[in-house]
Amino acid sequence: EVQLVESGGGLVKPGGSLRLSCAASGFTFSSYSMNWVRQAPGKGLEWVSSISSSSSYIYYADSVKGRFTISRDNAKNSLYLQMNSLRAEDTAVYYCARVWVGSGSSWPDYWGQGTLVTVSS
Amino acid sequence: DIQMTQSPSSLSASVGDRVTITCQASQDISNYLNWYQQKPGKAPKLLIYDASNLETGVPSRFSGSGSGTDFTFTISSLQPEDIATYYCQQYDNLTFTFGPGTKVDIK
Numbered sequence: 001e002v003q004l005v006e007s008g009g010g011l012v013k014p015g016g017s018l019r020l021s022c023a024a025s026g027f028t029f030s031s032y033s034m035n036w037v038r039q040a041p042g043k044g045l046e047w048v049s050s051i052s053s054s055s056s057y058i059y060y061a062d063s064v065k066g067r068f069t070i071s072r073d074n075a076k077n078s079l080y081l082q083m084n085s086l087r088a089e090d091t092a093v094y095y096c097a098r099v100w101v102g103s104g105s106s107w108p109d110y111w112g113q114g115t116l117v118t119v120s121s
Numbered sequence: 122d123i124q125m126t127q128s129p130s131s132l133s134a135s136v137g138d139r140v141t142i143t144c145q146a147s148q149d150i151s152n153y154l155n156w157y158q159q160k161p162g163k164a165p166k167l168l169i170y171d172a173s174n175l176e177t178g179v180p181s182r183f184s185g186s187g188s189g190t191d192f193t194f195t196i197s198s199l200q201p202e203d204i205a206t207y208y209c210q211q212y213d214n215l216t217f218t219f220g221p222g223t224k225v226d227i228k
Binding site for chain 1: 122151152153154155157159164165167170171206208210211212214215216217218219220221222
């Protein structure tokens with residue numbers, strides 16, 4: 001059974017840093033691209049960042065570029081999101097999700113339960 | 122960047138009604154369009170991939186159509202368990218864009 005378990009969320013002051021982790025199990029982690037998607041309270045889904053299976057390709061949303069860093073450790077079946085210079089507008093539930101590559105499109109197929117990040121003084 | 126719009130932003134319908142949601146891309150995305158259902162406090166669930174393909178295990182009352190820039194998502198007979206927010210999502214080279222969502226509830 002595919003499982004994705006996020007951790008590391010919490011309350012942080014504006015300008016602070018936080019590192020999220022996502023522990024993967026039930027599939028060959030090193031074969032899949034992964035991404036982070038967030039959802040501010042009462043708002044819609046926003047893609048944050050993606051990383052290819054071997055970390056060769058990394059992409060960020062403009063809203064987090066230069067402040068967030070995605071990484072992975074295939075030996076530990078883990079995905080990370082280092083978040084620096086946090087702002088109030090970064091407050092959200094952060095989901096990690098596996099990326100399924102179809103014949104044409106791709107999509108997040110399995111999602112974790114999410115971890116809440118609150119940026120407030 | 123490709124932008125996604127959805128309409129309506131919310132709707133109320135009766136059990137058994139046919140419900141239709143539209144999604145429009147700011148440029149041609151072929152059929153690279155997926156639909157998700159999200160219930161409160163839960164992670165999104167994939168319903169439709171590549172515009173019209175039903176994900177395994179998803180009830181057949183859900184369907185999708187379209188290509189290019191205009192897409193449609195339909196629930197043929199609304200059920201109480203379908204109360205949720207529905208999102209379209211496009212893919213472009215390992216980047217993803219979600220539509221703003223359509224909240225569906227029972228009248």
